[in-house]
Amino acid sequence: MALPQLNSAPSYRITIPSLGKQTTFRPFLVKEQKALLIAYETQDKTDIVRAITRTIHACIEEPIEESLTTFDVDYLFTQIRAKSVGEVVDLSIKCEECNMANDVSIELDDVKMTEDVQSNVIALSEDISLQMRYPSYEDFLANEKLLNTESMTESLMELITVCLDSVLTEEERFSIKDESREEVINFIDSMTSEQFEMVTEFVQNMPAVSKEIDFTCVSCKHENKRTLRGMDDFF
Numbered sequence: 001m002a003l004p005q006l007n008s009a010p011s012y013r014i015t016i017p018s019l020g021k022q023t024t025f026r027p028f029l030v031k032e033q034k035a036l037l038i039a040y041e042t043q044d045k046t047d048i049v050r051a052i053t054r055t056i057h058a059c060i061e062e063p064i065e066e067s068l069t070t071f072d073v074d075y076l077f078t079q080i081r082a083k084s085v086g087e088v089v090d091l092s093i094k095c096e097e098c099n100m101a102n103d104v105s106i107e108l109d110d111v112k113m114t115e116d117v118q119s120n121v122i123a124l125s126e127d128i129s130l131q132m133r134y135p136s137y138e139d140f141l142a143n144e145k146l147l148n149t150e151s152m153t154e155s156l157m158e159l160i161t162v163c164l165d166s167v168l169t170e171e172e173r174f175s176i177k178d179e180s181r182e183e184v185i186n187f188i189d190s191m192t193s194e195q196f197e198m199v200t201e202f203v204q205n206m207p208a209v210s211k212e213i214d215f216t217c218v219s220c221k222h223e224n225k226r227t228l229r230g231m232d233d234f235f
Contacts (some may be wrong), residue, residue: 011061017113017207018069024061027084032058045147049137052077055199069134069206074231075113080211082108089234097193097222114210118202124195132202133165159203
């Protein structure tokens with residue numbers, strides 16, 4: 001005889017940031033929470049990303065055909081987590097003055113998305129432009145260096161190669177996915193510092209989950225003002 005069903009999970013509406021479309025989700029259950037905890041215990045970034053993306057797809061009640069960007073996943077997971085195990089997360093944040101760790105409580109309901117105000121087309125010169133795209137976590141899983149490199153420079157370079165969609169001239173469009181990795185790296189290496197800075201700004205200013213916080217240091221009483229940005233800052 002089958003056991004009775006324990007709960008009928010509530011549903012919540014949410015807007016997917018990059019798509020501007022609404023969907024519904026349920027809180028995660030013990031089976032998903034267990035998978036998340038096991039992944040976090042391994043401290044392996046690949047396992048953690050896989051567990052988070054699987055949890056989101058399990059909790060979203062309407063199939064999503066489009067690819068989700070990294071900031072879509074960050075926002076969806078933040079809101080699913082809030083409805084699943086509590087809307088308050090306790091963080092340990094160092095004082096900017098004395099470096100003392102302070103306990104700070106964050107309301108996840110107040111977490112917002114930074115606005116996307118930048119163009120995805122970057123004019124490198126009068127006749128050559130780049131069309132950029134936002135990465136997905138599938139991109140990260142396919143490129144181990146994006147998740148596991150300790151070098152900030154190498155990580156930035158890898159992220160730029162992922163965000164390049166195509167090179168545009170007046171006559172042609174060159175799709176990056178049709179080019180070899182060596183060709184793409186050589187193209188990036190041939191940029192001037194000013195051109196590279198424009199590309200870097202696109203990557204560094206991508207939309208992200210964000211919240212401004214204020215706290216008084218328990219040790220030196222310094223008034224701290226911080227901006228939490230990206231899921232790593234919240235969990």
